[in-house]
Amino acid sequence: MKRIILYVAAIFLFAGCVNGQSNGGSSFASLPKPKAGEEVATFGGGCFWSMSEAMSELKGVNKVISGYAGGTTKNPSYEEVSSRTTGHAECVQVYYDPKVISYATLANAFFFAHDPTELNRQGPDEGTDYRSIAFYRTPEEKSILDAIIKKINQSKHYPEAIVTQVVAYKAFYPAEKYHQGYYRLNQDNPYITGVSVPKVLKFRKAEKEELKSEFQK
Numbered sequence: 001m002k003r004i005i006l007y008v009a010a011i012f013l014f015a016g017c018v019n020g021q022s023n024g025g026s027s028f029a030s031l032p033k034p035k036a037g038e039e040v041a042t043f044g045g046g047c048f049w050s051m052s053e054a055m056s057e058l059k060g061v062n063k064v065i066s067g068y069a070g071g072t073t074k075n076p077s078y079e080e081v082s083s084r085t086t087g088h089a090e091c092v093q094v095y096y097d098p099k100v101i102s103y104a105t106l107a108n109a110f111f112f113a114h115d116p117t118e119l120n121r122q123g124p125d126e127g128t129d130y131r132s133i134a135f136y137r138t139p140e141e142k143s144i145l146d147a148i149i150k151k152i153n154q155s156k157h158y159p160e161a162i163v164t165q166v167v168a169y170k171a172f173y174p175a176e177k178y179h180q181g182y183y184r185l186n187q188d189n190p191y192i193t194g195v196s197v198p199k200v201l202k203f204r205k206a207e208k209e210e211l212k213s214e215f216q217k
Helices: 002-013 048-056 078-082 103-110 139-155 190-206
Strands: 039-045 061-069 089-096 132-136 165-168 172-174
Touching: 039 048, 039 103, 048 061, 048 089, 048 103, 048 190, 089 132, 089 172, 103 139, 132 139, 139 165
Parallel strands: 132 165
Antiparallel strands: 039 089, 039 132, 061 089, 061 172
């Protein structure tokens, strides 16, 4: 009986990001333009449900959009990205106030919002669409990313070396509307409770000083 219960629980657990679940049609979110004084950064670190939540909890972050980047197909759907034929990774586009949080602080937090040493996977999610990838828009941002990776590797915080791809930014395509804010809107989803919540709680512990006040408790 216990094996049956565990098997059923596993099916529900892996019904989230793993199998390209779709419950909101093909209506895509809009991609906002940065406001005056606002800057943008793009990262991919596994399922964007937890990554979006983690990055949105940082001080100075105004908005986070879940979407796809790093591939060749224009305006891909979740199902297409999940098929691993478009080359995209699940990513988040972060809109932030550089007067409150620097790109370096934001990038450093990214490396603690997921496990950057896992190649083409994050926990139960396997495939290139779950790869760790960081996009730079300027040579300075590339230098910052390279320096952070070197520093974390030297600190031995992770037992293995970081495998995050550092790539020049080209395009970001917003995901379907139902993916936006999915973490907070679906707290009863087994994948959220079993996979996403532990990742976010771990992130809060690692980045406590950089969090908005409501998440520092």
